[in-house]
Amino acid sequence: MPSFWEKLQVDGNEMDLYAAVPSGGSGPFPAVVVSQHGGGVDQFIQTICDRLAEAGYAGVAPNLYHRIPEDQLNADPRPRPWDVLSDPETVADINATVDWLRAHPGIDGERIGITGFCMGGREAWLGAATNPHIKAAAPYYGGNILVPWGSGTQAPFELASGMKCPVLFHFGEVDVNPSPEDMATFDAELTRLGIDHEFHVYPGADHAFMDFTTGRFQQAASDASWPRTIEFFDRHLKGAAVSA
Numbered sequence: 001m002p003s004f005w006e007k008l009q010v011d012g013n014e015m016d017l018y019a020a021v022p023s024g025g026s027g028p029f030p031a032v033v034v035s036q037h038g039g040g041v042d043q044f045i046q047t048i049c050d051r052l053a054e055a056g057y058a059g060v061a062p063n064l065y066h067r068i069p070e071d072q073l074n075a076d077p078r079p080r081p082w083d084v085l086s087d088p089e090t091v092a093d094i095n096a097t098v099d100w101l102r103a104h105p106g107i108d109g110e111r112i113g114i115t116g117f118c119m120g121g122r123e124a125w126l127g128a129a130t131n132p133h134i135k136a137a138a139p140y141y142g143g144n145i146l147v148p149w150g151s152g153t154q155a156p157f158e159l160a161s162g163m164k165c166p167v168l169f170h171f172g173e174v175d176v177n178p179s180p181e182d183m184a185t186f187d188a189e190l191t192r193l194g195i196d197h198e199f200h201v202y203p204g205a206d207h208a209f210m211d212f213t214t215g216r217f218q219q220a221a222s223d224a225s226w227p228r229t230i231e232f233f234d235r236h237l238k239g240a241a242v243s244a
Contacts, residue, residue, distance in 0.1 A: 001053045003046070008062070010096040011089075015066040017097060018046050020053035027106035030237040031058040033097050033134075035116030035123040037211065038081050040065055040073075044211050048115070055230045056238070058107055062097045064090055064123065081119045086150025087126060094127040102133060111135060111237040113165075115229065117210055118143060121169075122156060128167065129159035136236035138168040138229045141207050143177035145186070160189050166196040168232040170225045172205035172218075200228060 003020040018041050022029055032052050036045050041061045049059030065073055068084050094114070102109030113136035116124035121142025128137035148155045167190060171183050178186070183199060190197045202209060202221035209218040210225065 001050060003050060003053070006100075008096050008100055010066070010092055013067055015093060015096065016041070016063040017060055017100070018049055018063075019058060019060045020046075020049040021058045021106065022053050022056050027058075028108040029056065029058045029106060030111035030113070030233070031060060031101045031107050032233060032237075033094065033101075033112065033114040033124075033127065034059055034061040035094070035114065035120035035127065036061055036064055037116075037118040037120050037208070039213075042213075044213050045117070045120075047212075048117075048210075051226070055233075057113075057233065058101070060097060060101065062093050064093055066093075082144065082147070082149045085119075087148060087153045087156070088150060090123055090126060090149075091130050094123065095131055098127075098131055098133050109133070113137065113233050113237050116140065116142065118208060121145075125167075126156040126159065128165055129156060129162040132162075132164050135165050136168075136233055137163070137165055138170070138232055140170045140210055140225070141172055141175055141178060142169070143207070145178065146182065157186070157189065160195070161193055163190075163193070163195050166232075166236055167198075168229065169197065169199045170210075170221075170229075171199060171201045172207055172209050172221065173201050173203050174205065175207040177207065198232075200225065 006017045052059030115138040117140045121139035124139040205218045205221035206216045208216040209221040
């Protein structure tokens with residue numbers, strides 16, 4: 001399973017991107033954008049890209065922190081994501097990643113999905129709501145979806161009408177952000193908009209239950225949710241190719 005780092009240009013800035021692609025064959029492959037959690041494109045996020053490649057997808061993770069100076073990003077205490085990121089810039093980063101995938105000869109530009117974890121789950125919702133080329137979205141425990149990041153912007157929740165794809169959302173039972181009340185709000189809005197969606201709640205699981213590098217990792221929730229995510233992408237990305 002080959003993996004590599006790429007550099008993209010976004011609004012005059014250079015953005016690093018980690019990519020993992022399936023072994024064997026030259027494609028074109030379906031692709032999934034992996035939106036980082038608060039720790040950045042770290043071991044956990046790279047491993048998710050690698051797992052996607054093992055399942056037959058190009059997994060790519062853009063560094064959403066690329067505009068932030070290293071000394072600021074590594075300060076003690078570390079800055080909170082909403083203090084250093086803005087939604088319009090994140091949309092630009094996701095759009096640049098999708099455009100790069102669509103222009104790549106090894107990628108089927110009509111079969112692109114998105115997933116993300118923690119703040120990345122939020123950004124997966126944001127990307128699905130703003131980029132029409134995303135055909136399936138699978139956020140994991142996305143917090144702060146009801147809150148805008150950056151001045152003069154709309155919260156991702158308020159942009160839900162822009163979603164043109166199905167959604168699979170994973171929640172931890174004891175998580176407080178997103179809370180059970182948030183989940184009910186998301187469900188009601190996607191239902192109102194007629195957006196195909198399925199939600200799964202994992203018993204006893206907290207926020208970050210997928211992240212094997214933290215103490216909140218829960219094996220049962222991880223083992224149950226990941227096959228669902230792959231099956232979801234297979235259905236809506238690989239399945240789309242078969243039906244076409």
